Amino acid sequence: MKILSLHQIREADCFTIEHEPIASIDLMERASRAFVNWFCKSFETGDYKVKVFCGLGDNGGDGLAISRMLHPLGYDVEVYVVKYSSKESDNFNININRLKTQIEVNVIDDEQFTLSLNSGDIIIDALLGSGISRSIEGLLKTVVEQINKSEAMIISVDIPSGLLADKPNNQSDTIIKAFHTVSFQVPKLAFMLPQNAEFVGNWHIVDIGLHQTFINKAEVVFFYSTPQEVEKLIKPRAKFSHKGTYGHALLIAGSYGMMGAAILSARACMRSGVGKLTVHSISSGLPILQTVLPEAMYWEVLNDDKFLTTDFKIEDLNSRFQAVGVGPGIGVYEETGISLIKLCRLCKELVIPMVLDADALNIFASQFGDDFTNEIPENSILTPHPKEFRNLVNQSWNNDYEKLELLRKLAIQNKLIVCLKGANTAIALPNGTIHFNSSGNAGMATAGSGDVLTGIITALLAQGYSPDEAAILGVYMHGKAGDIAAEKFGMTSMIASDIIENIRF
Ligand SMILES: NC(=O)C1=CN([C@@H]2O[C@H](COP(=O)(O)OP(=O)(O)OC[C@H]3O[C@@H](n4cnc5c(N)ncnc54)[C@H](O)[C@@H]3O)[C@@H](O)[C@H]2O)[C@@H](O)CC1
Ligand SMILES: Nc1ncnc2c1ncn2[C@@H]1O[C@H](COP(=O)(O)OP(=O)(O)O)[C@@H](O)[C@H]1O
Ligand SMILES: [K+]
Numbered sequence: 001m002k003i004l005s006l007h008q009i010r011e012a013d014c015f016t017i018e019h020e021p022i023a024s025i026d027l028m029e030r031a032s033r034a035f036v037n038w039f040c041k042s043f044e045t046g047d048y049k050v051k052v053f054c055g056l057g058d059n060g061g062d063g064l065a066i067s068r069m070l071h072p073l074g075y076d077v078e079v080y081v082v083k084y085s086s087k088e089s090d091n092f093n094i095n096i097n098r099l100k101t102q103i104e105v106n107v108i109d110d111e112q113f114t115l116s117l118n119s120g121d122i123i124i125d126a127l128l129g130s131g132i133s134r135s136i137e138g139l140l141k142t143v144v145e146q147i148n149k150s151e152a153m154i155i156s157v158d159i160p161s162g163l164l165a166d167k168p169n170n171q172s173d174t175i176i177k178a179f180h181t182v183s184f185q186v187p188k189l190a191f192m193l194p195q196n197a198e199f200v201g202n203w204h205i206v207d208i209g210l211h212q213t214f215i216n217k218a219e220v221v222f223f224y225s226t227p228q229e230v231e232k233l234i235k236p237r238a239k240f241s242h243k244g245t246y247g248h249a250l251l252i253a254g255s256y257g258m259m260g261a262a263i264l265s266a267r268a269c270m271r272s273g274v275g276k277l278t279v280h281s282i283s284s285g286l287p288i289l290q291t292v293l294p295e296a297m298y299w300e301v302l303n304d305d306k307f308l309t310t311d312f313k314i315e316d317l318n319s320r321f322q323a324v325g326v327g328p329g330i331g332v333y334e335e336t337g338i339s340l341i342k343l344c345r346l347c348k349e350l351v352i353p354m355v356l357d358a359d360a361l362n363i364f365a366s367q368f369g370d371d372f373t374n375e376i377p378e379n380s381i382l383t384p385h386p387k388e389f390r391n392l393v394n395q396s397w398n399n400d401y402e403k404l405e406l407l408r409k410l411a412i413q414n415k416l417i418v419c420l421k422g423a424n425t426a427i428a429l430p431n432g433t434i435h436f437n438s439s440g441n442a443g444m445a446t447a448g449s450g451d452v453l454t455g456i457i458t459a460l461l462a463q464g465y466s467p468d469e470a471a472i473l474g475v476y477m478h479g480k481a482g483d484i485a486a487e488k489f490g491m492t493s494m495i496a497s498d499i500i501e502n503i504r505f
Helices: 006-019 024-042 058-073 090-100 138-149 194-200 212-217 227-231 259-271 283-292 334-350 358-367 369-375 386-393 400-414 449-462 467-489 496-501
Strands: 049-054 076-082 105-108 122-126 153-157 180-184 202-206 222-225 248-252 276-281 297-300 323-326 354-357 381-383 417-420 426-428 434-437
Touching (some): 006 024, 006 212, 024 058, 024 090, 024 180, 024 202, 049 058, 058 076, 058 090, 058 122, 058 153, 076 138, 090 105, 194 400, 227 467, 248 259, 248 449, 259 283, 259 449, 276 283, 283 297, 323 334, 323 449, 334 369, 354 358, 354 449, 358 369, 358 381, 358 386, 381 449, 381 467, 386 417, 400 434, 417 467, 426 467, 434 467, 449 467, 449 496, 467 496
Parallel strands (some): 049 076, 049 122, 076 105, 153 180, 180 202, 222 434, 248 276, 248 323, 276 297, 323 354, 354 381
Antiparallel strands (some): 417 426
């Protein structure tokens, strides 16, 4: 799903009005109806009040229309209009006239006003929408602060009032802290970013029928990968296929005291459809590996080191492996760094796709400085978490928008696929697009879950998925497995092994 810029959202509105054609006020009616449908599915009527706070622009117009629609459905609706200026939008004025015959409208025009808000109330925030052009001040600020202080559940229409849709707010900005945000047609970039989580809450998209011709043609940088879109990438298994059809993966993982990382990524690799898997690890880890994962083959480090010190040769890899995953638990030893460089050079020469994770990335950051990317083959997949990413780019950022720009730059300039992990993992592709993942949950913030991801993506590369597809599909299936695990065990109790056991291709 495309994430349109604010400018494109306005253009999509205008295009729809002109080409459907539909009057602007009727489009507002449709948007408000879509919100109301969502609301009715989510909340039954009861002995609580729905307090709708409206601004004076079109977002306020939505709030008025929503109030008019909810009232006859049996909801106990109270309407508040915050009169922070003398200018109302046309659609606001039409809707206030339509509403007035039905419900009394409370006007807030004095900063001394104290709102009476109870914990059982539902507040609908229709103060400001995507038309915000400056920080919230004065009367509006007082109202937003009182709403945020209340214990009522806040539901924002389109976007939390005060939040900018696709650029950073000032740290001191006053912004509604919604529990739910119900947004029209497409998600906003702001929803994807950790810095806005406390404002956006759980977000939902409702279809308001903006013209598909416009949306299909719109050129965008950011995408939200919906389950429907991503699951289409899964290749069915052919009836007469055999293990050779699904590739042979090499996973290089583990060191003394870190064999768990190797086991987790290897198990996840086997669960993700690879034909054959060889694990390269230290020889003292061999008995553990062979016991817990008899499906895999092993190639141990010959000298009995506690870490990887392999002098990789072309004949070790040539015509054997279709994908190489390296990093989980290998440690950041200098000797391992030398082996890693040899490995990367051979993979580049033999054009074997790679996944680089965890300590492989830490080695690059600590031993190879700013030139680290010269050694990484083009089209490799990197899977850093934010701290590993910071060390890799050797730069910090003031806000999440700057972080995304650094991510894009890394992917474009070096022709890499970089998965910046976390909630809504951001996958940057060499073509400059960024794809946000839709699956996963905070239960995955547990040791070893990143190792699982490395195994999954390595398996997909070995099966012939392109690096772009392997990254997008792998991250999604990892999150989906985490979601199933969370349902079974609870977010707090689930562990990385539970993610593996619930991978479902
Ligand atoms: N255009 C359309 O066809 C549709 C628009 N819709 C709604 O319209 C919204 C956008 O409407 P608008 O563009 O009128 O924008 P807003 O409703 O956000 O209001 C913008 C108005 O408030 C003023 N303003 C901006 N920042 C302010 C601040 N900090 N303090 C005080 N006043 C401020 C602006 O000068 C402008 O007059 C969307 O978020 C959505 O809710 C929906 O009804 C769907 C259809
Ligand atoms: N709050 C969260 N919501 C969704 N996914 C998360 C969350 N926290 C972590 N994850 C996922 O869990 C994995 C954690 O990886 P990582 O930090 O490398 O863990 P480890 O190093 O312990 O293996 C990543 O895929 C990340 O996207
Ligand atoms: K709003």
